[in-house]
Amino acid sequence: MGPRVSRSAWPGRVPRGAKPRATRRSPTSPDPRPGSRCSDSELKAEKDGVSDNESKVDSGVPEVPVPPDDTPEVLNKALSGLSSRWKNWWVRGILTLAMISFFFFIIYLGPMVLMMIVLCVQIKCFHEIITIGYSVYHSYDLPWFRTLSWYFLLCVNYFFYGETVTDYFFTLVQREEPLRILSKYHRFISFALYLTGFCMFVLSLVKKHYRLQFYMFGWTHVTLLIVVTQSHLIIHNLFEGMIWFIVPISCVICNDIMAYMFGFFFGRTPLIKLSPKKTWEGFIGGFFATIVFGIMLSYVMAGYRCFVCPVEFNNDSNSFQVDCEPSELFQLQDYTLPGVLESVTGWTTVRLYPFQIHSIALSSFASIVGPFGGFFASGFKRAFKIKDFANTIPGHGGIMDRFDCQYLMATFVNVYIASFIRGPNPSKLIQQLLALRPDQQLYIFNSLKAHLTEKGLLPAVEAAA
Template structure:
């Protein structure tokens, strides 16, 4: 808990890097499982991490290093700007072609089935522990609350679903996880709702938690501040009527309850999916990084789904107008001055048509 509090106060950048490090450890656990059937040669190990590197390169400019966040230290037309933004898609396509050619050349007649299975496992692993969790990094820059709260929802739901399931559980929920019960599932939902109603009350005015960031700050423990307008949007009262009862919530409470609903109804299926994979591989845990609790993949199997839902909810519901402007800004930042000048007449033409 102390380490978590320190990490939050270190700032948005360091939380983003931590997400990347955790995904690397989870990927290592998954490729270790795929190596359990046969010993992998040096070239096979290279391909494992080549796939990981290709996936990281794909998500870096999308969720970790957006043009707007890094414009103060990655200048337009610089080498890093060229490879991360301007030619990113083309370079990624070339990396994919190289991976395809290398994989085909590596195929051996007596190991072909194993090699294809291993490639599939690694691609699936990269999807679930690199691509999907990377969205949590993007959420960080909308405010640390959107990193902290979804994970608290998962932990709360997991703890109370297990505890109440052990006490009151009678009706099996899903065949792949016999210990999961409907009583625990519903109890976890109710407890997560209670937490989602109460926690925003204490964090309502916290600039450290709720203020968004428009740039990457390397200096740790940097002060976070924003305008009152940004904070007041979370304090706006929303009135709902349910069964004749008028309910008043702040915008932050309402959004938190939406995320809590997803955390209770959908996110647990990330854990059920992980259970299915473990049963298919006939293993108990993905690793042993946490004594008595398995590997990091076992602990974060639901968190990736939370990150991607929070991303879409933030960008297409809460900040949908800002998302359009941000996408346009990212496109312009990835262009050269000549390309911007060439685009200007088209923009003027479109504006004149709208008028």
Template structure:
């Protein structure tokens, strides 16, 4: 491995004439036990620091956690942008390269984040008339603004094209979009999960961390059989040891997390350090189940697999198992599904990253985290987990619910007349229920009656 003298930046390797040379396997060297132990100690300390920081951000709440995800996205994108430049370097610097890359990055962030927090933001904006005046138009035309920003970046890129640099500039343009697609887009789905309840981000993220720790420990103490050439240090023992450890962690950690409303309640605004109180969703409430009942809470594929396995059992044993009862919360069963993905599929994000690093003959994406490498080295599996956790939550767990943010997001799509009509109709209903005085409706009639009618237009 070659490194530059500049703090952790991977030293570029000249392109070989043949593809075989660029993909040559590194020669495995004997492991020094003292070096291995020292590496283990550094990695353990930095892991504790990482988990402590993560817990602190979670304690701070939904909004700080959202910005923490944005920071991670930024650091991962920065590492990959740097590698892209080394891969397609030119004898002359490319004009406005960094400006263009980060402009497209933050344009993608603006488009994605506002899509996920728009309802929460509407609750905040509509609570103050000044904020409503400032941000209402932007929220209503969010898609148009996002597209306009992208077009501004696109036009800027075309105007920056220089003779003799066309190939390098278009290569960087493609790299930029690919990096944004595989990093910013998937992990942004975690933002949606955060406001549905912190547990839907924290639990999947911790399962990835837990699987990494369990697999590392199992491989460190028992690893003998190489798993995949892309990651020579990974072993089958570590792979399956990580799976078993992650299953146990998922089952008990989900039960612990489900006790705290701070983790289970959805956040419907954007306040910070404000307590949460809600009626616990049934997914967090323990109940007594038989094995068939438990199977009914699993995804269809796993439930069918369990039923097929039960059919091959002797009738007596099958009847005995059917009578067994368990006291668990449904979240613990869902956690097992998340743990299975975190153990068997998410690691392929790490294998993908390993292949990417091998293509450029580098050991790590950087040295931001002692003992772990760059930020990308630690969050490559999270990219796959983010999308799965989002899809799983809205496929098997989320219940249809109308919130204030939902109503406001639909109301701003109405034209001016219908918005005023909505206010008038709602005011009449509230007067009828005795929630507001009739003078409010009279005042609305006096101020708006000349321009708007309270009647529905003829159909």
């Protein structure tokens, strides 16, 4: 047998010697009064696939209050005659169209506005997850958890955004004296900021509650890893070209919508126990619809420089610009079709952008692996017996409910670009060389000249001159 664990160390237990609080009946447990009927929450839990054994196992987990329904009164009145199933369908549909319209609007505003929107979404997602933890943590009246959580968010964002600015806008950083100093000591400053928060956490430790405090310390850091790191990768993808930002996000949105539509009308076979409403029909239908959507969207966007060019800083105009000569990835090429497709379509060749072939990989990931981000979020919500992370968007839940798959997709896109797309960037290397001292630049020039002469790329006469 293993060592005995103090009961007071677990969340939901009252420390010995403290006054017990009034016990609140779990919304998923039956009413203990004789002759009473099961609560609506219990019926819903059973409907969603939460077994009695699962409820018993999780009975020691603190529960988070379910936020009230904030569906606009106008929609409630307009859809009052419909069943709850169709009412939810219309609410989700109307709000989805509104969110897509807003997405198109911020794309029109350009990459810098998109970067700020990503930051706002990151902060809101962090707030929703931390609030769940705080509802458990606050019951013990322990100090500094919320303050330290937001402080660590500030530290991590300072580190990541500082790295991004230095990497992509090196010329701008080197031109301004304050930015140059901050860039030179950026990592030391970031470490000092984090170390300050670490010491504050140690000083906040309270006797008899150490385990819970370290539990919440880990909660904060895992949240930072999931939310902040992934949003940082989204911004990296955006700076590579807006097409690397828009196509993956749009594929996830398309898959979510089409899987819901196919599942709503044709779904019969359950897909996974974590999400009982997900069906194989919706999963497969969403996959094929997303592949077609990704190829079509890529064809439309690959023809515009504003979508395919990376974000760069122009020294002459002192502004950020998105203008370049498109690479071969975004130039139409002829491809010979395999014999099977040729016999079906009757075409020998097809004219495509190479990026469209890459879009098949992106949309396949969004359809097959991307939903597991949603399954992970479903497991998290079941652990705390909540339906959504928040009620920010009626019919959809919180912001995190909409972006649970996007963060996983962002990591894949960043790894995909680094593995199969990105190569050495001559303009970035030149910017870094120009920041060196004259003697260092001369040394690199002579070394490069000797190397090119040895390879036969530079005539020996010209090298001697």
